[in-house]
Amino acid sequence: xxxxxxVLIVDDDDLMRAGLQSVLSSDPSIELVGExxxxxxxxxxARKLRPDVVLMDVRMPxxxxxxxxxxxxAAVPDTKVVILTTFEDDDYIFSGLEAGAxxxxxxxxxxxxxxxxxxxxxxxxxxxxxxxxxxxxTRMTRExxxxxxxxxxIDHLTxxxxxxxxxxxxxxxxxxxxxxxxxxxxTVKTHVKRILQKLALRDRVQxxxxxxxxxxxxxxxxxx
Numbered sequence: 001x002x003x004x005x006x007v008l009i010v011d012d013d014d015l016m017r018a019g020l021q022s023v024l025s026s027d028p029s030i031e032l033v034g035e036x037x038x039x040x041x042x043x044x045x046a047r048k049l050r051p052d053v054v055l056m057d058v059r060m061p062x063x064x065x066x067x068x069x070x071x072x073x074a075a076v077p078d079t080k081v082v083i084l085t086t087f088e089d090d091d092y093i094f095s096g097l098e099a100g101a102x103x104x105x106x107x108x109x110x111x112x113x114x115x116x117x118x119x120x121x122x123x124x125x126x127x128x129x130x131x132x133x134x135x136x137x138t139r140m141t142r143e144x145x146x147x148x149x150x151x152x153x154i155d156h157l158t159x160x161x162x163x164x165x166x167x168x169x170x171x172x173x174x175x176x177x178x179x180x181x182x183x184x185x186x187t188v189k190t191h192v193k194r195i196l197q198k199l200a201l202r203d204r205v206q207x208x209x210x211x212x213x214x215x216x217x218x219x220x221x222x223x224x
Contacts, residue, residue: 069083
């Protein structure tokens with residue numbers, strides 16, 4: 001049996017919490033460790049329960065989901081936050097990324113996709129839908145400010161790791177990178193892990209942002 005993923009739900013909508021609880025209960029490898037109805041209670045619960053993944057609503061009374069994510073990721077850095085939203089709003093997306101969210105999910109996501117997403121996050125990957133990834137890339141391309149500190153960090157990577165970082169910055173998944181480089185997906189995962197470790201990045205989302213801040217995506221093209 002796979003290792004259990006401990007999940008905390010933070011949402012002020014009683015029906016939404018009940019629906020999420022029902023979906024999560026369908027997977028025996030997911031343990032719902034708690035629920036909270038607002039951001040402040042969610043942060044307190046995360047400090048106490050130390051969940052692997054938090055499903056965080058955006059719009060809540062008092063401390064909203066973005067502010068709660070910022071507090072939670074600072075207080076419990078090993079916990080991954082997935083922001084739940086009814087629509088993909090650019091301001092929420094970028095505020096959430098800056099706050100440390102590991103991904104976004106629309107509330108209309110199908111149950112099987114939600115389950116898969118939770119396991120993806122728990123395994124250490126970030127979760128961005130293709131449309132969200134494209135928005136990140138579009139904004140970074142529209143605002144091409146090269147950060148010299150980011151550029152110096154890139155120098156610590158091997159040429160192959162830099163190549164993988166470029167592809168991450170272009171929004172490719174591990175499977176797509178593996179196909180393009182003609183290697184096993186497990187090899188790509190190893191490269192990604194080393195990139196995150198060397199650059200002291202929390203997750204793939206931060207890698208995308210750093211790839212653009214360093215200018216490496218604009219300067220390099222993947223090899224054939």
